Amino acid sequence: MKTLTGALAGNSYPGRGILLGLSACGEWAYIAYFIMGRSVNSRNRIFVCDGDDVRTKAYDESKLSDPSLIIYAPLRVFDKQTTVVTNGDQTDTICDALALGGSFESALRTRRFEPDGPNFTPRISGLLRLRGEQAAYALSILKSSDGGQSCERFFYEYAQPTPGQGHLIHTYQGDGNPLPSFVGEPVRVALEGDFQHLANQLWQVLDEDNKVSLLVRRVQLKTGRYEQIIFNKNQ
Numbered sequence: 001m002k003t004l005t006g007a008l009a010g011n012s013y014p015g016r017g018i019l020l021g022l023s024a025c026g027e028w029a030y031i032a033y034f035i036m037g038r039s040v041n042s043r044n045r046i047f048v049c050d051g052d053d054v055r056t057k058a059y060d061e062s063k064l065s066d067p068s069l070i071i072y073a074p075l076r077v078f079d080k081q082t083t084v085v086t087n088g089d090q091t092d093t094i095c096d097a098l099a100l101g102g103s104f105e106s107a108l109r110t111r112r113f114e115p116d117g118p119n120f121t122p123r124i125s126g127l128l129r130l131r132g133e134q135a136a137y138a139l140s141i142l143k144s145s146d147g148g149q150s151c152e153r154f155f156y157e158y159a160q161p162t163p164g165q166g167h168l169i170h171t172y173q174g175d176g177n178p179l180p181s182f183v184g185e186p187v188r189v190a191l192e193g194d195f196q197h198l199a200n201q202l203w204q205v206l207d208e209d210n211k212v213s214l215l216v217r218r219v220q221l222k223t224g225r226y227e228q229i230i231f232n233k234n235q
Contacts, residue, residue: 001188004198005205007168012207013038013175016087018126019202020137020158021166021191028218029128029135030166030191032202033074033085036210041065046232047213052077054215059234069114069121075215080224086125087171088114094125104138105155112151113144118178120144122171133221135161139169139186156186166191199229
């Protein structure tokens with residue numbers, strides 16, 4: 001198990017990342033999502049609230065050159081017990097499937113990695129589900145194989161999360177050209193300190209030149225109510 005600093009420090013470009021876990025007291029579920037950028041188009045974004053959901057928005061509309069892979073809803077509340085977080089428009093794919101009685105996994109089997117060769121950015125997704133005063137979560141990554149010829153789909157289910165721990169997955173191993181995709185299972189990390197400390201720690205450990213936005217939400221298992229912190233470098 002790593003600390004958040006140990007998992008991300010020294011990595012100038014992990015890309016976009018999802019963290020799911022439980023507070024040390026076991027009363028709150030944590031959801032975090034961050035975006036980074038190297039191009040003007042990627043860096044020209046902020047997170048904004050849309051009811052209970054969160055979406056990306058161009059900070060300067062005049063500089064928006066291609067919205068296709070950067071404007072989406074990274075977090076949607078499907079119902080009071082279920083929250084979906086992803087790095088693309090597969091958020092909608094998952095919510096639409098759930099509404100029709102499908103599953104997280106069945107929805108993502110209809111999707112592939114992003115069509116941005118030669119990087120072929122992985123699609124990463126997470127699902128948090130409350131079960132009474134318990135929680136379970138799942139993570140997924142859809143990765144390119146054979147230079148974009150085929151797609152590998154990986155699913156990770158955490159039916160009984162441990163208080164004070166979480167799992168982190170991100171799109172890239174680090175910077176490069178082309179960008180190397182994330183390798184291995186989601187990283188198990190310790191969730192130390194209170195909610196504000198966790199949010200500050202995650203924002204501070206992200207590379208100063210490349211970080212763009214971060215959202216951190218905690219959801220009370222007993223009631224489903226949530227609190228949220230958003231950092232936008234452009235504001």
